[in-house]
Amino acid sequence: xxxxPTDARPLSSFWRPRFWPTWIGLLLMRTLxxxxxxxxxxxxxxxxxxxxxxxxxxxxxxxxxxxxxxxELSRAASRxxxxxxxxxxxxxxxDFGTAWWGxxxxxxxxxxxxxxxxxDRAIAAGRRVILLAPHVVGIEMGxxxxxxxxxxxxxxxxxxxxxxxxxxLRRRSRxxxxxxxxxxxxxxxxxxxxxxxxxxxxxxxxxxxxxxxxVPFFGIQTATVKVxxxxxxxxxxxxxxxxxxxxxxxxxxxxIFMPPLSDYPTGDPLADTTRMNQAIEVAVRTCPxxxxxxxxxxxxxxxxxxPFYSV
Numbered sequence: 605x606x607x608x609p610t611d612a613r614p615l616s617s618f619w620r621p622r623f624w625p626t627w628i629g630l631l632l633m634r635t636l637x638x639x640x641x642x643x644x645x646x647x648x649x650x651x652x653x654x655x656x657x658x659x660x661x662x663x664x665x666x667x668x669x670x671x672x673x674x675x676e677l678s679r680a681a682s683r684x685x686x687x688x689x690x691x692x693x694x695x696x697x698x699d700f701g702t703a704w705w706g707x708x709x710x711x712x713x714x715x716x717x718x719x720x721x722x723x724d725r726a727i728a729a730g731r732r733v734i735l736l737a738p739h740v741v742g743i744e745m746g747x748x749x750x751x752x753x754x755x756x757x758x759x760x761x762x763x764x765x766x767x768x769x770x771x772x773l774r775r776r777s778r779x780x781x782x783x784x785x786x787x788x789x790x791x792x793x794x795x796x797x798x799x800x801x802x803x804x805x806x807x808x809x810x811x812x813x814x815x816x817x818x819v820p821f822f823g824i825q826t827a828t829v830k831v832x833x834x835x836x837x838x839x840x841x842x843x844x845x846x847x848x849x850x851x852x853x854x855x856x857x858x859x860i861f862m863p864p865l866s867d868y869p870t871g872d873p874l875a876d877t878t879r880m881n882q883a884i885e886v887a888v889r890t891c892p893x894x895x896x897x898x899x900x901x902x903x904x905x906x907x908x909x910x911p912f913y914s915v
């Protein structure tokens with residue numbers, strides 16, 4: 605029940621012509637999964653430059669985000685970071701097929717651990733664990749690699765493309781991951797945490813003001829979901845920041861476990877959400893070109909404040 609939300613359908617129901625472009629895209633992903641990562645690294649560099657030049661609206665969002673979050677950078681340095689982001693993004697897109705169809709042996713070779721002792725200590729102490737994972741380009745590779753060894757829980761939001769969502773659901777749950785439909789709320793998540801399954805939690809997107817508050821992120825008041833502190837308190841869970849970094853020259857990816865958040869939660873939703881954003885910011889700074897800067901992270905502004913992405 606958890607690994608197949610109710611709106612998932614058999615693949616045989618997606619053979620109508622309107623799904624053919626998606627099938628072609630999936631076939632391309634599957635084909636690319638046969639290439640070595642050094643090849644996708646080189647191809648991704650060219651494809652990323654093309655994305656930067658062609659997708660003007662997304663380029664604008666990326667550049668605004670970077671310029672506002674890193675005001676110390678010159679305009680030229682900001683543009684270099686933006687171009688690096690598009691290259692990293694393109695490489696991760698080419699690696700999606702490997703994440704979804706790669707054999708466990710290949711994922712173990714190409715996705716490495718760093719700081720795994722933080723997780724192992726928490727489990728040895730009998731603690732429940734929430735892995736606080738920011739949206740970086742390697743998040744798919746990291747999640748699939750974790751689920752080979754760890755019976756993780758993830759929250760799944762079905763996309764508009766039902767075929768892509770159904771395939772993503774099947775691929776992401778092919779090892780030890782349980783995917784819970786976000787519409788179910790927190791009850792199923794809490795149940796799985798209390799059963800000892802770590803939660804792979806990605807709370808850093810602007811979803812409006814439902815269950816959210818404005819707290820700083822890179823010094824900017826940002827609409828942020830304030831659920832992490834509640835989850836940690838309800839389950840007595842240790843929160844371990846966890847970021848997946850794309851390694852240079854096609855060397856694969858690295859899942860970095862950072863030290864657990866100390867004295868967390870405090871019971872103050874604003875303080876706990878602020879602390880969460882601080883931890884995410886620290887993780888992002890380890891690989892700033894790899895954060896999802898193309899997301900409109902700051903679109904929901906405090907009342908009376910001008911739009912963030914106006915041209």
